[in-house]
Amino acid sequence: MMAERTEGFELIMREGVDPATAPHKPPLPPRDYACWQEDGLLIERNVEVPMRDGIRILVDIYRPADRPDRDLPILLGWSPYGKHGLSDTLWPPSGVEKGWMSRFTAFEAPDPAFWCANGYAVVFADPRGAWLSEGDLRHNGIGEGEDCYDCIEFLAQLDWSNGKVGMIGVSYLAAIQYLVASLRPPHLAAINPWEGFSDWYREFAYHGGIRETGFVPRGSDNLRFSLNRTEDTNRNVLAHPLYDDYWRSKEIDLGAIDVPAYVVASWSDQGLHTRGTIEAWRRMASNPKWLEIHGQKKWAHFYMPSSRAKQKAFFDHFLRGLDSGLDEWPPVLVEVRESAHVRHTRAEEEWPLARTDYRPLYLDAASASLSAMPVPSEAAAAYDPCDEAGEAVFDYRFEEDTELTGYMKLKLWVEAEAADDMDLFVAIQKRDADGSPVGFHFYAFYDDGPAALGWLRASHRELDADKSTPWQPVHTHLRERKLAAGEIVPVEIEIWPSSTLFRQGETLRVVIKGLDIYRDALPNLPFARHEDLRNRGRHVIHTGGRYDSHLLVPAIPPTAP
Structure with missing residues (x-):
């Protein structure tokens, strides 16, 4: 060297x-x-x-x-x-x-x-x-x-x-x-x-x-x-x-x-x-x-x-x-996915889509669910971040067909017991009407992946005010802000963009863990892995009341037939 x-x-x-x-x-x-x-x-x-x-x-x-x-x-x-x-x-x-x-x-x-x-x-x-x-x-x-x-x-x-x-x-x-x-x-x-x-x-x-x-x-x-x-x-x-x-x-x-x-x-x-x-x-x-x-x-x-x-x-x-017909190309083409093998493509004029309706879905630790309305009662979900089985899961069942295309943001109120930092891994998943997992193409090889992923080390939670938007947080990564014992802090996690159609009766699932969620191909998987972690003790996710933990989703109103 x-x-x-x-x-x-x-x-x-x-x-x-x-x-x-x-x-x-x-x-x-x-x-x-x-x-x-x-x-x-x-x-x-x-x-x-x-x-x-x-x-x-x-x-x-x-x-x-x-x-x-x-x-x-x-x-x-x-x-x-x-x-x-x-x-x-x-x-x-x-x-x-x-x-x-x-x-x-x-x-x-x-x-x-x-x-x-x-x-x-x-x-x-x-x-x-x-x-x-x-x-x-x-x-x-x-x-x-x-x-x-x-x-x-x-x-x-x-x-x-x-x-x-x-x-x-x-x-x-x-x-x-x-x-x-x-x-x-x-x-x-x-x-x-x-x-x-x-x-x-x-x-x-x-x-x-x-x-x-x-x-x-x-x-x-x-x-x-x-x-x-x-x-x-x-x-x-x-x-x-x-x-x-x-x-x-x-x-x-x-x-x-x-x-x-x-x-x-x-x-x-x-x-x-x-x-x-x-x-x-x-x-x-x-x-x-x-x-x-x-x-x-x-x-x-x-x-x-x-x-x-x-x-x-x-x-x-x-x-x-x-003259090869480029005048007929729309500025944006978006593939909307129902699963890895079911999808349709739609022409758009811009990105992100101007008609996006950003909707908060509030986390409720008491019922392991997400709600379209604020959750009045405080509750907490805890997990062991060092255990592959440790996780917090929150589900939202759609009452009508809903397309989510664009950027999501997960705001959490978090606490690290017996630690001064925490690594948060987030997956957005889909379940069919029977509750079975629905997979999507993941990297160049797999068809059982997530709808979208996000990550954040809590000490890196400081936002760049000039670059962030309400739907896409951008962190500065210029310094670390460690957690004090018993401190509950808000963090905003950028979920990478995606496009998914949920049919009536299907479920969006938020999974939060302390390590990589997709690990089946270890040790030689061709996608991101993270082994230099700071987790110990327990992670606690606070929801409801003072703790407005929520997933902001990009709902796309249906276009006129």
Whole structure:
């Protein structure tokens, strides 16, 4: 481990691991430039791209073999996962069907076989310090944004390019688009971020101030293959538990983004991409911009033919100047879910929906229920936060069909017995009319997940008054306010956005625990986990009377037939 002084903080770096030893990857090709034709593609491997400081990174370029020298628009996929890591399959639970990807497809990236056949060039980059590219690897931040900027401008000047570059991809390949688009490279013509977080602290590393201990260290290790040094993301996260200059160095000026944008989010990435993708769309200044929010498995949704057709229509318009029907696209498409496999899509004009009717449902610990009216009598529910069985549960049975689409907020009055802090985990669940659980798609693999999730460490309860709204609390995470013995305090927990239709007789359930609620896939689950907890003693939830604990829900009035 080594530290590098950066303005306001010490950036922790580490020596890279020999790229040729990376597990679960195809053999690493040699560093030499190569060019050949294969399956209708003209492929150039290890093209050198100079950065503004003289460092050279390597990219692979795919062009249609039958027309490689014509004016081609370019789609850039940028990630540190290895441009040589190509495959025509993903894990079976992902739902990606045979034939949706060719063997030339990099992870979470566009498929060159499809795009080249439709008149595009596709470029995969190994960023600075990744694999065989020169320099030290930095994990996002302005430096990586500037490198991506330089790459875009280099590609646009190639003699076979039409001068228009677009970006597309999932997760890392989406988040980098926000970063570089905010710098406004002249030849970046359009972006299509497909599920990518935009707030490093709140969405990636510390959920409600509780450190994420599963994806962050695993993701950090995926970036260690380098001939030089790499940023040690996991150690940096450990070193910065509060919001400080390290996190500010990862901030993105989303309001500076003005390039046309087709942004796709999902309800299913609770704990990673759901919140940040939607927030990026809300804040970017792009005109036009479109938002689509689905509830399906993210990789399947990205590669399915209907999604690829929309991607093509978007880029055909902005990179090729074709009339591809975008005038008919609504600004927002929302998928309303009844379950993982029952859903419908509806066009909207804005997000959040202007007609939202925010309704409080009051918690009653005496009956383990929620009520549309304030609860007059005080009561308390207690549980052991260190026991997987310990929880507080509150149910609300709907008397008529009700759609909840948007942001929820859970206000609780809480007490920690024999402790000065408490970690609160919240799940919004659905039960059918018979009381059986109703599951939803969760991350890329599962169909038994929650409607939505929320988290908060009680000592991080301080709100940012400028950023918070009555329906979306935003916490500062600048300091900790520990609990005194016997102290009962109000906390407001942000529940990540969702869309769920409850039929008459079905139930919304609020589950509150002291640890991760969805744990079936431990220890190798691909979604957020939190093991660095502060719980001990008992958690007490106070309700009724003076304690107006409630769930604020976004009810959507039915539209006229």
